Amino acid sequence: MHEEKASEAPLTPIVVFEMLQAHQRTAALKAAIDLDLFRAVGEGPGDVASIAHHCSASERGIRILCDFLTIHGILVKEEGRYRHSPTSAAFLDPRSPSSMASIAQFLGNAALREPYDHLAEIVRTGRTVLPGDGSTEPENPMWVQFAESMVPMVAPMAGPLAEVVLEGHTGEMRVLDIAAGHGLFGIAIAKQNPQAHVSALDWAPVLEVARKNAHAAGVQERYSTLPGSAFEVEFGGPYDAVLLTNFLHHFDPATCVQLLKKVHASTRPGGRVATLEFVPNEDRVSPPVAAAFSMTMLASTVAGDAYPLSELEAMYREAGFRNITAHPIPMSAHTAVMGRA
Amino acid sequence: MHEEKASEAPLTPIVVFEMLQAHQRTAALKAAIDLDLFRAVGEGPGDVASIAHHCSASERGIRILCDFLTIHGILVKEEGRYRHSPTSAAFLDPRSPSSMASIAQFLGNAALREPYDHLAEIVRTGRTVLPGDGSTEPENPMWVQFAESMVPMVAPMAGPLAEVVLEGHTGEMRVLDIAAGHGLFGIAIAKQNPQAHVSALDWAPVLEVARKNAHAAGVQERYSTLPGSAFEVEFGGPYDAVLLTNFLHHFDPATCVQLLKKVHASTRPGGRVATLEFVPNEDRVSPPVAAAFSMTMLASTVAGDAYPLSELEAMYREAGFRNITAHPIPMSAHTAVMGRA
Numbered sequence: 194m195h196e197e198k199a200s201e202a203p204l205t206p207i208v209v210f211e212m213l214q215a216h217q218r219t220a221a222l223k224a225a226i227d228l229d230l231f232r233a234v235g236e237g238p239g240d241v242a243s244i245a246h247h248c249s250a251s252e253r254g255i256r257i258l259c260d261f262l263t264i265h266g267i268l269v270k271e272e273g274r275y276r277h278s279p280t281s282a283a284f285l286d287p288r289s290p291s292s293m294a295s296i297a298q299f300l301g302n303a304a305l306r307e308p309y310d311h312l313a314e315i316v317r318t319g320r321t322v323l324p325g326d327g328s329t330e331p332e333n334p335m336w337v338q339f340a341e342s343m344v345p346m347v348a349p350m351a352g353p354l355a356e357v358v359l360e361g362h363t364g365e366m367r368v369l370d371i372a373a374g375h376g377l378f379g380i381a382i383a384k385q386n387p388q389a390h391v392s393a394l395d396w397a398p399v400l401e402v403a404r405k406n407a408h409a410a411g412v413q414e415r416y417s418t419l420p421g422s423a424f425e426v427e428f429g430g431p432y433d434a435v436l437l438t439n440f441l442h443h444f445d446p447a448t449c450v451q452l453l454k455k456v457h458a459s460t461r462p463g464g465r466v467a468t469l470e471f472v473p474n475e476d477r478v479s480p481p482v483a484a485a486f487s488m489t490m491l492a493s494t495v496a497g498d499a500y501p502l503s504e505l506e507a508m509y510r511e512a513g514f515r516n517i518t519a520h521p522i523p524m525s526a527h528t529a530v531m532g533r534a
Numbered sequence: 535m536h537e538e539k540a541s542e543a544p545l546t547p548i549v550v551f552e553m554l555q556a557h558q559r560t561a562a563l564k565a566a567i568d569l570d571l572f573r574a575v576g577e578g579p580g581d582v583a584s585i586a587h588h589c590s591a592s593e594r595g596i597r598i599l600c601d602f603l604t605i606h607g608i609l610v611k612e613e614g615r616y617r618h619s620p621t622s623a624a625f626l627d628p629r630s631p632s633s634m635a636s637i638a639q640f641l642g643n644a645a646l647r648e649p650y651d652h653l654a655e656i657v658r659t660g661r662t663v664l665p666g667d668g669s670t671e672p673e674n675p676m677w678v679q680f681a682e683s684m685v686p687m688v689a690p691m692a693g694p695l696a697e698v699v700l701e702g703h704t705g706e707m708r709v710l711d712i713a714a715g716h717g718l719f720g721i722a723i724a725k726q727n728p729q730a731h732v733s734a735l736d737w738a739p740v741l742e743v744a745r746k747n748a749h750a751a752g753v754q755e756r757y758s759t760l761p762g763s764a765f766e767v768e769f770g771g772p773y774d775a776v777l778l779t780n781f782l783h784h785f786d787p788a789t790c791v792q793l794l795k796k797v798h799a800s801t802r803p804g805g806r807v808a809t810l811e812f813v814p815n816e817d818r819v820s821p822p823v824a825a826a827f828s829m830t831m832l833a834s835t836v837a838g839d840a841y842p843l844s845e846l847e848a849m850y851r852e853a854g855f856r857n858i859t860a861h862p863i864p865m866s867a868h869t870a871v872m873g874r875a
Contacts, residue, residue: 205865206687207823209625209634212563212606213641217829218556220650227654251660256818257832257839258657263819264826265553270819284550293550300554309561313568316599319592346547477597478604478611482548485605488558491598498598524546 219301221261226297230258231277231285239274284345291349295342304328304335308492320495328493329443331422332396340374340395340402350469350522351381357520357529358434358467359385366433369394369459371423372440376403376416378469379436383412394419394426423452430459438469442486445496446508453512460534466514471499472528482526505530560642562602567626567638571599572618576627580615625686632690636683645669645676649833661836669834670784672763673737681715681736681743691810691863692722698861698870699775699808700727707774710800711735712764713781717744717757719810720777724753735760735767764793771800779810783827786837787849794853801875807855812840813869823867846871 225231233247245255263270267285269278277286284293299305304323308315311322321327328335355378358368365388370379373393380403383391391412393403397420407416419426423440435456441449456466473484483499490497500508506517514532521528566572574588586596604611608626610619618627625634640646645664649656652663662668669676696719706729711720714734721744724730732753734744738761748757760767764781776797782790797807814825824840831838841849847858855873862869 204620204624206625206632206634206690207867208607208621209563210637210687210867211823212559212608213634213638214826214830215559216557216561216647216650217826217833218553220557220653221829222550222553224653224657228657248657250658253660253837253839254657254832257828258653260818261826261829264822266549267553270817279545280549283545284547291547293547293554296551297554306557309557312561312565312599316565316569316589316595317591319594346551349547476611477601481605482552485555485558485602487598488562488602489555491595492558496594498594526548526551 217261218265221258221265222267223297223301225258225262225267226285226294228258229287230255231281231292231294232287234259234268234275234277235282235286235288237276239276241273244275291345293345295344296346299335299338299342302335302338304333305493312492315492319491321491321493323493326495329495329497332398334398336374336396336399337402340376340399344375344377344406347375347377350525350527351377352385353522354378354436354438354467354469354529355381355385357522357531358382358436358465359389362386362433364388366390367430368392369419369428369430369432369435369456370403371435371437371456373403373436374399374439376400376406378438379403380407380410380412380416382434382436383407383415384410390415390417392417392419392429392432394421394423394428396420396422424455428455428459431461431464432459433461433464435460435464435466436469437466441468441505441508442470442490442499443494443497445498446500446504448496449500449508450511453508453514457513457534462534464534466509466532466534468505468530469522469527470505470530471526472505472519472530473499473501475501475503477501480526483528486526502528502530558602559606562599562606563608564638564642566599566603566608567635569599570628571596572622572626572633572635573628575600575609575616575618576623576629578617580617582614585616632686634686636685637687640676640679640683643676643679645674646834653833656833660832662832662834664834667836670836670838673739675739677715677737677740678743681717681740685716685718685747688716688718691866691868692718693726694863695719695777695779695808695810695870696722696726698863698872699723699777699806700730703727703774705729707731708771709733710760710769710771710773710776710797711744712776712778712797714744714777715740715780717741717747719779720744721748721751721753721757723775723777724748724756725751731756731758733758733760733770733773735762735764735769737761737763765796769796769800772802772805773800774802774805776801776805776807777810778807782809782846782849783811783831783840784835784838786839787841787845789837790841790849791852794849794855798854798875803875805875807850807873807875809846809871810863810868811846811871812867813846813860813871814840814842816842816844818842821867824869827867843869843871 379391471483471486720732812824812827
């Protein structure tokens with residue numbers, strides 16, 4: 194993201210200084226969300242005094258915080274007043290349906306932040322400092338918060354993923370949604386194909402969230418649940434399609450293959466599996482968001498990773514899948530990878 | 535810094551997601567320094583196994599950390615091997631004289647990091663959550679660490695600042711270096727003008743560092759010290775030049791004016807005062823590094839700020855200084871602002 198800077202800018206310590214201070218950006222965005230600052234900016238008129246009044250905050254604090262958010266491209270400042278950028282209007286104003294405020298709460302939770310205070314130790318040992326299996330510890334309560342909070346970020350991907358998986362298929366079909374979380378991906382299939390039946394698998398408390406979302410989408414009569422671990426629960430089947438969204442990255446390749454074999458055994462011949470993943474290029478350093486996701490997996494899991502397509506393909510093939518194709522999801526950092534049983 | 539991105543890129547939540555994760559960059563750079571990774575990269579051959587061996591670390595951890603540093607423009611990856619970018623060679627390899635590893639330690643210290651866990655509260659109250667006066671609390675021990683660690687970042691500015699202050703002056707002169715810290719700015723004047731005598735003012739333990747640096751530079755016989763607070767110690771004088779480097783930003787304008795009046799009273803007619811500061815443009819949101827510094831002052835002080843030139847000028851004038859001129863220091867984010875008594 195700063196690559197061009199490092200090569201074109203004159204040689205100064207500023208790049209290093211900025212990176213050492215990058216944690217300020219996370220803190221500033223979180224503080225602004227906590228203070229309801231983006232609602233104040235959206236409602237206007239955008240001068241420091243009005244925003245400070247709305248936020249019950251000091252003018253010094255609000256002015257410096259708004260300037261900081263402007264410097265980092267989140268707000269726009271004109272003649273001393275602040276207004277939304279297209280980004281903050283869409284994703285930070287709580288009045289917007291795609292507001293990401295809940296995601297800030299999730300990403301800011303202690304379990305996801307704390308490992309970064311021990312990152313040197315994590316690099317030494319090669320695994321998270323979180324207890325047990327880290328974020329994949331059975332029944333980890335963070336996944337309920339994840340299911341509840343990530344909707345604004347994943348909702349725009351659900352429709353496009355369902356289209357990729359359905360390929361226009363309109364008849365009866367059975368779909369298994371493994372690690373369903375919020376359930377939005379399976380629900381999108383049920384919405385696009387009125388004859389699809391979806392079985393959602395996740396920890397029982399997480400499935401409460403998925404079930405609520407299925408109800409809200411009006412697909413509850415074609416929606417059932419399988420509570421438990423994807424590695425232990427009987428899948429049933431055979432299924433016409435199996436979703437594995439944002440799941441494989443938590444595990445090492447051997448574990449992924451083991452799970453994919455179980456998926457293969459539950460898929461009817463010709464049926465499809467679809468993972469949704471951060472898939473970096475083979476160089477593992479581009480594109481930036483997908484490639485950088487491996488850091489999150491280093492910090493929070495025992496052996497997870499952001500796998501390039503060649504590695505996902507190898508896992509699919511070892512598990513018995515064929516006709517493997519990659520489908521970047523528009524306007525996101527994610528790629529759907531499909532295979533046929 | 536991401537402004538261009540926010541306006542040109544299609545509207546995606548990625549900008550927000552990246553900012554929420556920005557703290558990872560600080561943690562990654564600090565971990566790499568702690569693991570001595572930049573020495574390993576500099577010595578080569580740069581494959582994961584060699585670097586992991588040098589750092590006594592796991593290959594998984596090293597690969598993901600090096601990829602992350604590459605994504606953010608710190609390292610270069612080619613054919614699976616990592617090598618220095620010009621930036622990391624100059625500022626992160628411990629074998630480089632301008633290595634900033636010590637600065638990472640300083641910026642990573644608890645007193646400077648902790649306020650960011652309470653930033654919403656700081657914005658509400660408008661002042662640091664640190665005890666007392668925060669970073670300007672009398673005898674705050676962090677300034678000894680500052681004096682010892684910031685040398686690589688300030689050293690390149692010392693010569694250029696001395697040139698601005700001396701304006702070719704070669705005769706006898708008395709210089710007061712207020713909040714001398716490492717002492718490098720006053721020492722640079724003593725080096726450039728063999729007839730300059732420098733009085734360095736700071737807390738007594740900090741002056742130990744300055745005195746050591748003066749000795750190393752061979753100017754100790756023209757170097758004396760004034761231990762204590764700049765607001766309380768008698769300056770003596772009159773001085774031909776007074777340095778106020780990286781100091782005014784800690785205080786509100788009224789306190790700055792009070793100090794500048796005391797400086798004015800100790801400066802001979804026609805003598806000069808020079809501050810070295812992060813000086814943002816009047817919009818307070820550019821250039822990015824200077825403007826963003828106000829966030830550091832919000833988090834760590836009671837009423838400090840990064841002042842635009844118009845505000846520094848107003849303080850100077852109120853204190854009695856004239857002929858005020860601004861001199862950006864090349865290859866840095868700092869500006870020297872000069873005035874005449």
